[in-house]
Amino acid sequence: MANEDDPTVPVVCPECDTESQVPLSSVGETVESHNERLHDGEEVAEIDPAIAERVQDLVAADLGLLDDAGDSQ
Ligand SMILES: [Zn+2]
Numbered sequence: 001m002a003n004e005d006d007p008t009v010p011v012v013c014p015e016c017d018t019e020s021q022v023p024l025s026s027v028g029e030t031v032e033s034h035n036e037r038l039h040d041g042e043e044v045a046e047i048d049p050a051i052a053e054r055v056q057d058l059v060a061a062d063l064g065l066l067d068d069a070g071d072s073q
Contacts, residue, residue, distance in 0.1 A: 013038075013045035 008021040011031055016038065022030045027047060034045045046052065 009051060010048040011045055012048050015039065015044050019048070 006023045011022045012019045
């Protein structure tokens with residue numbers, strides 16, 4: 001159930017051809033779970049690149065998402 005005080009961000013998955021609105025507070029978890037379940041842990045789904053720059057800092061600061069992407073390359 002969406003809380004109007006909790007901003008949502010669009011998450012897109014080019015392989016699934018889906019887009020969904022995910023609360024900012026859980027977007028990292030949602031993206032990670034999606035990728036683990038459907039894409040064998042590959043980083044396929046992501047925050048819509050059109051706004052990713054804007055929310056990236058918030059998400060990274062909140063969840064440590066960027067610092068945790070160590071072993072994909
Ligand atoms: Zn997907």
